[in-house]
Amino acid sequence: MQGPAGSVANRVGGTMSFLSRLKSAVVGVVAAAFLSTAAVAADGPTVGVVVPTLDAQFWNSYVAFMKKGADELGVNLVVLNADNKPDQMVKSLEDLVAQKVDGIIFTPYWATAARGLTLAKEAEIPVILTDSYPDFSPQTERFPNYIAFIGPSDEDAGYQMAKALFAAIKPGPDGKKVIGVVNGTAGTSVAIDRRKGLEDALKEAPDVRVAGEVDGNFVRDTSQTAFESLFQGNPDITGVWAANGGTATGVMAALKNHGKKPGKDVMVVAMDLNPENVEAVKSGELLFDIGGHWLQGGFALVALFDQIKGIPVPAGADNVKLKLLPLTKDRVAQFEKDFPGGVPTYDFRQHSRFYNKDAKPAVFEMQYSN
Structure with a gap:
């Protein structure tokens, strides 16, 4: 695994946090999820995303980071909310296939991996699974369109x-x-x-x-x-x-x-390292937290973007389990220094092999500078 990237584009700053600045954008993407992709498409590919629930802060962070990546890479992002319902997860995947998106990223809760991958395979759509994985590996004869898994350890x-x-x-x-x-x-x-x-x-x-x-x-x-x-x-x-x-x-x-x-x-x-939990660690109410894996969505977006552009995910990098960043009260100051607003610096184009032939791996593990 690589350490945090060096050069950075679009660093989040100002008085508003990264997630706050993107909140309205996330809401807008979700609200427009069932619109025809023709209404939003320009030159870039369209990637569909299905999350288990947007009632959880974690998944809003996940989508917000992906939205930043979509803006930098030139991707049209279509986000659908399964609303903690297995049937809605499958329905969302069916909708994305019907829209003929160029790629799909989803989290296969409720044993939906095989069903979703089958739908996408029949439509020749590449898929990356995040967070939760099935009992079979990526890039097999059964599901050659399942190009990678990216999630936490x-x-x-x-x-x-x-x-x-x-x-x-x-x-x-x-x-x-x-x-x-x-x-x-x-x-x-x-x-x-x-x-x-x-x-x-x-x-x-x-x-x-x-x-x-x-x-x-x-x-x-x-x-x-x-x-x-x-x-x-x-x-x-x-x-x-x-x-x-x-x-x-x-x-x-x-x-x-x-x-x-x-x-x-x-x-x-x-x-998870949700912002409210970071504050709870800071106040002493929460003893220990560990996370950063909501970044997996952005990492998956880079890999899927390159795949769509004809640069496949290498077989040796198709199953990624991230080691996560631990947080205790004595590390809060360092955490806030290293990750303003809880967000690591990350340049999506620098990690895309389409934009940068010498790109480092799309994935990195959050680490303290000291």
Whole structure:
């Protein structure tokens, strides 16, 4: 993996954050998603994107970064929201195929990978999957149009979250550290792999007891309701492993409703590096966060753009799992210095082999400068 790129175009600045400046653009793209691509197309290719839900801050960050990339590369971006519904995910993919887009990027929650890839294969549309992956590899005879997967190293992230949590909580009278677990969307590789990382850490920590587990579906409100029930039945919980940023926000709200102070009475760890979670780490309410993988959408856009332009993704670079950036309170100042507004510097054209024959890989891992 390469470190952060050197030269930078269009660095985000001013008093507004990157995500704030692109919020209206994202809304506009989503609102126009079902319009004919002829209405927006100029010279550039049209790429369709389907996200699991735009109710989650993570996916808005993902789309915002892709929108920046589309502007720099000259891509018409069509974004569709599955709204946390499996049927809508498939319907969105059908719509993109009907629009005859030049490429598709989607996140195959709810076992939709094979169905979506089949639809795209029949229409000869190249596809990159992000965040969650199926039980088969890219660039095979079955799906030659599945050109790459780009997503996080979820198992490693889940393990780091757990280790930070276990180290911070104190044992009860019985010598046990009692934790609650709020998992993500059941059946997705994302949720499965993060839970594997937690399990790896539990095997190394016989003094930790899991009081119970609930499914938060990776969204705030569901996580809050689910954890409130879990905590009510297990008030001895002093640590919570939350599967993502929205989940952690819901958990912290639930704890406050029970008169508990996150970061003092109950420690919480999370994943995503959403802006509100970064603020929670800064304030001491959130013990540990890890993320940056919403960048995967922009990375995928560069690779798919080059593929459409006749520069294929190399077979050795078709399955990418990103190691993520950890954040604790003592690193917040460095994080804010290195990533103003939470955004790394990234020049999409410099990473495109179509625009730059000597381009570095489209993918890099966020790292602290010190």
